[in-house]
Amino acid sequence: MPNDARRTLVPPRARTPTPKGTTLRNEPRSRTDRAPAAAHPPRRSLFSPAADVIGSELDLPLTGSQVVHALTPGFCDAASLYLLERWRREENAYVTADPPRIEARRLALRVGTDTLADWESALPVGEVVVFPRETPYARALAAGHAQVLDTVDPHTSERLVAAAGGDARIGDVMSRVGSFLVVPLRLRGAAVGFLTCTRGPDRAPFLPADVAAVESLAARASVALDNARLYERERRTALAIRNSLLPGAVQEFEGCRIAHGCLPAGQGTVIGGDWFDVLKRPGDRVGLIVGDAMGHGPESAVAMIQLRTAARTLAGLDIPPADLIRRLDALADDTPGASFATCIYAEWDARRCTCTLVGAGHPPPLMRGPGGRTAPVPLVGAGLPLGLGADTYEATVLNVPEPALLVLYSDGLVECRDADIDQEITRLAHTLDTAAVEPVDADDRDALPALCRRLLHAPSDTTGADDRTVLLAELTPARG
Structure with a gap:
């Protein structure tokens, strides 16, 4: 979700459009589209310095915040991170091959350089969202592959506009998405959440090198999030024991x-x-x-x-x-x-x-x-x-x-x-x-x-x- 309301738009670069709902690994691009991937291999310099401190604290919200700050606004206009609710609660969490729906909690969000408070009313952190099977989020988790689209999927657009409560920024953001990326968060071969990134029409679309870089970041983030979750569980257990005894x-x-x-x-x-x-x-x-x-x-x-x-x-x-x-x-x-x-x-x-x-x-x-x-x-x-x-x-x-x-x-x-x-x-x-x-x-x-x-x-x-x-x-x- 780009922060177009605060940026002067420039004409979009020429590009080959990506069909809606494309799975990057299953839909090869043309030779012209693949050329930049060889010239720009995945590298941390694509992200902000926040990428270097991911996992430095055993705290789930803070780790999620580090991830979205690493992505925005340099790499993309907006980023959000979701964790599967069952994984977070350790209830046989892993996704089946074809789930009818997924329940995920929004752990972190950043839109441009805005603060979290700017978007808390429209997109509250901690909100649990149900995503049907046909959404790119469910497809990304079930297939284990990144999903690249030209725009946000209809389900997400309708849900966000309905939940915005008249916030005109949501509709404006939805109408100005030029490239949308969903990358699954995977741990020991199973999906535990996902990252979303959006770019406006004034920026180049997500290319294979970009996706590879985000996948590398997601792999590190998954380990850091798991460490934070385990620490949170141990601390929660200790607090429950202490509170029950005092x-x-x-x-x-x-x-x-x-x-x-x-x-x-x-x-x-x-x-x-x-x-x-x-x-x-x-x-x-x-x-x-x-x-x-x-x-x-x-x-x-x-x-x-x-x-x-x-x-x-x-x-x-x-x-x-x-x-x-x-x-x-x-x-x-x-x-x-x-x-x-x-x-x-x-x-x-x-x-x-x-x-x-x-x-x-x-x-x-x-x-x-x-x-x-x-x-x-x-x-x-x-x-x-x-x-x-x-x-x-x-x-x-x-x-x-x-x-x-x-x-x-x-x-x-x-x-x-x-x-x-x-x-x-x-x-x-x-x-x-x-x-x-x-x-x-x-x-x-x-x-x-x-x-x-x-x-x-x-x-x-x-x-x-x-x-x-x-x-x-x-x-x-x-x-x-």
């Missing part, structure tokens, strides 16, 4: 307000081995747990999911905290990939004013009482990590007659190769005290999550080395 940022139970946060290690990491949960226990008790499954890859994420699910199931049983951790340890011992995980469990009973703690090879919790001073809570036996079948877990019961702040965290906040872990725990306690007295520009409901964020992002020698998780609980004893 409760709300602030939760309230009887005598307990909770805030939490997690900062996975590594740039671009979405989910790691840290896990945590807030568990409703029988008798209006509240269970809080933070754990760490070793590693950062998919294996640790799977182990984390298994442990968290098991803890949530066990929380529904009216068993003491130490027994809960023993059963979790036994389950981890029998679960491949779930071994060598640490955790700290706390159970708050507002009516009895007691906080029961059980550790499994995890850093000790912190508590700040009425005096405003934060300190580690000494546990009766730290316990061994889950999955060892040690059965050495003991409960530490604290009497909490006044409101207090309980802090559970992962070792990513306190472990450092160049410092003693006890020193780092002391540093974290000091950071908590400092952050707690600093003013927060928010109401009381925002104060706890704001404090959580400050702890997560507080600079230290451990920053970025491991996953960082914080679980804060304001414990308020019941009155009367």
Whole structure:
């Protein structure tokens, strides 16, 4: 679709017209038409510098934008890129030899030097379009060959004019197309989408050398788009896991307000081995747990999911905290990939004013009482990590007659190769005290999550080395 409205037209060059609906590889041109192909072999110089960065980012829309910017306005007046919807969604996507229709999503579009916003209302990116069998797009995908026409096919013209909603530019563009090219995007022998290019009557039509060049570009683009799609799938999977595991940022139970946060290690990491949960226990008790499954890859994420699910199931049983951790340890011992995980469990009973703690090879919790001073809570036996079948877990019961702040965290906040872990725990306690007295520009409901964020992002020698998780609980004893 050329941008003729912004360009002064010049007389078109003389050329041999291409019959409508011609498949370039199946319809040989005359000797005169073939001569330029030998003189102008496919080369990247036909395209803009955007062609050199195709695939530099694992992002589908950005990759599509790079492709159409490589083509316009130097090579053609307008370009668009479509992906088969079933391929994008990974639903047995490949096209059959003679599909009755195809559904494709417009991933990218560029008309001349216009911005995307100039055409968003008429040709929205992300729109899914159904193309019947007789269209050149379906033919290109089924045959695996480029299609060259003298004008846009009637189906496309009628659809665009009908969808334009009175936008006169669409009709003007359709009437001034001098050459139209559809090139399939192929991957491992199957079509996954297509590119369209248009030139106005003031430019030379698409010749074999042009088509060969676009096919070469399309081959590189297909690989880049597939990489971006796979990355998007992995990220979408990780986000779905994370979102399904995280409760709300602030939760309230009887005598307990909770805030939490997690900062996975590594740039671009979405989910790691840290896990945590807030568990409703029988008798209006509240269970809080933070754990760490070793590693950062998919294996640790799977182990984390298994442990968290098991803890949530066990929380529904009216068993003491130490027994809960023993059963979790036994389950981890029998679960491949779930071994060598640490955790700290706390159970708050507002009516009895007691906080029961059980550790499994995890850093000790912190508590700040009425005096405003934060300190580690000494546990009766730290316990061994889950999955060892040690059965050495003991409960530490604290009497909490006044409101207090309980802090559970992962070792990513306190472990450092160049410092003693006890020193780092002391540093974290000091950071908590400092952050707690600093003013927060928010109401009381925002104060706890704001404090959580400050702890997560507080600079230290451990920053970025491991996953960082914080679980804060304001414990308020019941009155009367």
